[in-house]
Amino acid sequence: MQYDEIMVRYGELSTKGHNRKNFIDRLGSNVRDALHKFPEVKVHANPDRLHVSLNGANSDEVMRHLKLVFGIQNFSPSLKVDKNYDAVCKAAKEMIEEQVKHPITFKIETRRSDHHFEMDTFQMNRELGGYLLQQFPDLLTVDVHHPDLTLRVEIRLNGIFLTSEKVPGAGGLPVGTAGKGMMMLSGGIDSPVAAYLAMKRGVSVEMVHFFSPPYTSEQALAKAKELTGKLAHYCGSINFIQVPFTEIQETIKEKVPEGYLMTVQRRLMLRLAVALAEKRHGLAIFNGESLGQVASQTMQSMRAIEDVTNMPVLRPVLSYDKNEIIKIAKQIGTYDLSILPYEDCCTVFTPPSPKTMPRVDRARKYEQLIDVDGLMQKSLANIKITRIHAGEEFLNQNQDVFADLL
Amino acid sequence: MIYFDNSATTKIWPSVLSTYEKVANEVWGNPSSLHHLGQVAWNLLQQSRKQIADLYGVEPGEIIFTSGGTEGDNWVIKGTAFAKQQFGKHIITSSVEHAAVRNAMKQLEELGFDVTYLPVDDEGRVNPQDVQDAIRPDTILVSIMAINNEIGTVQPIKEIGEILKKYPNIHYMVDAVQAIGKGVDSMVFSDRVDFATFSGHKFHAPRGTGFVYKKRGRQIAPLIAGGGQEQGLRSGTENTPGDAAMARAVRLVQDGQAESVQRERAIKHKIIEHLKQFDHVRIFSKDDDSFAAHILCFAIVGVRGETVVHAFEEHDIYISTTSACSSKDEDTTSTLSAMKVPKKVAECAVRVSLGDQNTLADADEFNRVFDELYEGFKKIID
Numbered sequence: 089m090q091y092d093e094i095m096v097r098y099g100e101l102s103t104k105g106h107n108r109k110n111f112i113d114r115l116g117s118n119v120r121d122a123l124h125k126f127p128e129v130k131v132h133a134n135p136d137r138l139h140v141s142l143n144g145a146n147s148d149e150v151m152r153h154l155k156l157v158f159g160i161q162n163f164s165p166s167l168k169v170d171k172n173y174d175a176v177c178k179a180a181k182e183m184i185e186e187q188v189k190h191p192i193t194f195k196i197e198t199r200r201s202d203h204h205f206e207m208d209t210f211q212m213n214r215e216l217g218g219y220l221l222q223q224f225p226d227l228l229t230v231d232v233h234h235p236d237l238t239l240r241v242e243i244r245l246n247g248i249f250l251t252s253e254k255v256p257g258a259g260g261l262p263v264g265t266a267g268k269g270m271m272m273l274s275g276g277i278d279s280p281v282a283a284y285l286a287m288k289r290g291v292s293v294e295m296v297h298f299f300s301p302p303y304t305s306e307q308a309l310a311k312a313k314e315l316t317g318k319l320a321h322y323c324g325s326i327n328f329i330q331v332p333f334t335e336i337q338e339t340i341k342e343k344v345p346e347g348y349l350m351t352v353q354r355r356l357m358l359r360l361a362v363a364l365a366e367k368r369h370g371l372a373i374f375n376g377e378s379l380g381q382v383a384s385q386t387m388q389s390m391r392a393i394e395d396v397t398n399m400p401v402l403r404p405v406l407s408y409d410k411n412e413i414i415k416i417a418k419q420i421g422t423y424d425l426s427i428l429p430y431e432d433c434c435t436v437f438t439p440p441s442p443k444t445m446p447r448v449d450r451a452r453k454y455e456q457l458i459d460v461d462g463l464m465q466k467s468l469a470n471i472k473i474t475r476i477h478a479g480e481e482f483l484n485q486n487q488d489v490f491a492d493l494l
Numbered sequence: 495m496i497y498f499d500n501s502a503t504t505k506i507w508p509s510v511l512s513t514y515e516k517v518a519n520e521v522w523g524n525p526s527s528l529h530h531l532g533q534v535a536w537n538l539l540q541q542s543r544k545q546i547a548d549l550y551g552v553e554p555g556e557i558i559f560t561s562g563g564t565e566g567d568n569w570v571i572k573g574t575a576f577a578k579q580q581f582g583k584h585i586i587t588s589s590v591e592h593a594a595v596r597n598a599m600k601q602l603e604e605l606g607f608d609v610t611y612l613p614v615d616d617e618g619r620v621n622p623q624d625v626q627d628a629i630r631p632d633t634i635l636v637s638i639m640a641i642n643n644e645i646g647t648v649q650p651i652k653e654i655g656e657i658l659k660k661y662p663n664i665h666y667m668v669d670a671v672q673a674i675g676k677g678v679d680s681m682v683f684s685d686r687v688d689f690a691t692f693s694g695h696k697f698h699a700p701r702g703t704g705f706v707y708k709k710r711g712r713q714i715a716p717l718i719a720g721g722g723q724e725q726g727l728r729s730g731t732e733n734t735p736g737d738a739a740m741a742r743a744v745r746l747v748q749d750g751q752a753e754s755v756q757r758e759r760a761i762k763h764k765i766i767e768h769l770k771q772f773d774h775v776r777i778f779s780k781d782d783d784s785f786a787a788h789i790l791c792f793a794i795v796g797v798r799g800e801t802v803v804h805a806f807e808e809h810d811i812y813i814s815t816t817s818a819c820s821s822k823d824e825d826t827t828s829t830l831s832a833m834k835v836p837k838k839v840a841e842c843a844v845r846v847s848l849g850d851q852n853t854l855a856d857a858d859e860f861n862r863v864f865d866e867l868y869e870g871f872k873k874i875i876d
Contacts, residue, residue: 494513
């Protein structure tokens, strides 16, 4: 059924006191962002609810996008009809026909903000209920206390709106309400899942991706960007910061003893992410580390790496098993991309046996063998920031051209 | 001209040809190359594969591009034999299969495999019970065609699949070369089928294209070893233009399927109703769902098929003696002999096979020409 408007109910944020306005404004702009490919859609974030006027946009498509936006408890698509009783009856009948296949109980719930309308709420409830019972004697019975289906009629100044379905939303908090964090995104399975979980709790993430041409390929970069496009479904759009890392990696390889290659390299990555966070008003660093998964993810390693900063380094998948992470990755649609076999910056120059228990003092000492500040400055001067929208694709940029051929 | 030989080959669709041309000109990199030109070609190849997979509701990894039906049949049969010979050397097939299956089986017999050729009834159909009875502990493969290419019998693929559910280790292959776009997708892709083989030029795609559906998890040995293309199962530089063109043809054929099956049924019905009136005509294909809509096999008893083909050709109507692949052989048709049709009658058989461009007016013209020819043939019949 093609609907005219979608009414969105807020989630947890209804309990957030006077921050409420910020939350609502933020959710409004996130929804606008998520629906940016429907220019005809208008979003009104009111204190009690958020209304999405479709103006002809395909309601199924719009709802598919809405389901992914964090901070929405549920939403209901509604039909807008002319302000007369006959039109209400006709639309209500169509809705029941479409949605009800087996006998159920129902009730009508009318709200009237236009008090000049000819019928009052009781009259509407009674007469519309009576009409529907008469139309569907085998399907409907009335139950005003615990109905299976509540048909809501809202009489507003600009028309009458009919609603019956309630579609669950993604829950969580609107992305951005928790502040900004820098997400270290490699392109593997874990970091996209960590990004998803961070966003779910309201973090606005910016992706930091280390790019080491020619050791890593354009495809590895395109893959990280495409992953970002997948994740942007949950918040509208995400900044993708590509950080040149070739020179740093080469210098470390040349100067640092093999056992500490990985530790020092990670320290530099973290230093760069922190520098970006400070410049871009980020409050924390996020990554996809899971305790004990590889050499760099032991507690000793974390200690030796995190030594470079006092900014919080948050690890949303810290205690998840690989299988649990894979399950979420499949559910959010990043898994198939993550397993594409392109080298990323973490797999280049991996020593045959990295230290799983590096020592902080040694890590510090070896780091001093390279010109940390100089290298970082050079790298930061050459970062490239791309704003990536939901569903943008980078691996196969000719997809549309190809679709015409096929 | 009336082209009634669509089971032999079909005319390539103009838009399919133009895809071929564009891809050959513009996306000519080797899909295995790491550089940009290769990546673009790779992306196109994968998108083509995904399109075919989506149209049949299977996974992209389950579609493997080949050079056509004969390769697909040979590959699945011999690939199964090579991969599973330590478990057994017994194969079950029917006695009405296409030569690509039949002769691949013959080769395996020479290598010590044991092949059971199931009999068929008087409509050319395998009895599922015979499959059940033929299964032995060392059976590794059952290979049955979906639609017979000579007379159009629809085989009981689902029923055989039901039986094979009790034997999960046996590979089940369906030769689906005649089945694409013929309204039997749910049968060909039914859940117990492990492999199905397809040929591009039977549905308006270029020659030298085809694909095999290979259910995920089923193992067969590659027949063509080399650079490891197609998951290492079918080496050789990918035919990007051909595969893209075929993906387009699959889409077009699926889009038009409902309409074309209905149209072909109507044409076939019209011709069958006409042919029924003649005493000396024997019709082998039935006019209902148990036979494909696009194949009609009949004989003017007493007139050799070859003569009939050439007589129609005089009137610019193109039909064939049963299977075009073997129509130059002296042997009479294998399907009809398996149905125990006497040799004298079988050698008179001809096949009308319908396709995209045929209309009801073609049926009228065919019937008119038939009457005229029959008048002439009467002299030699009686």
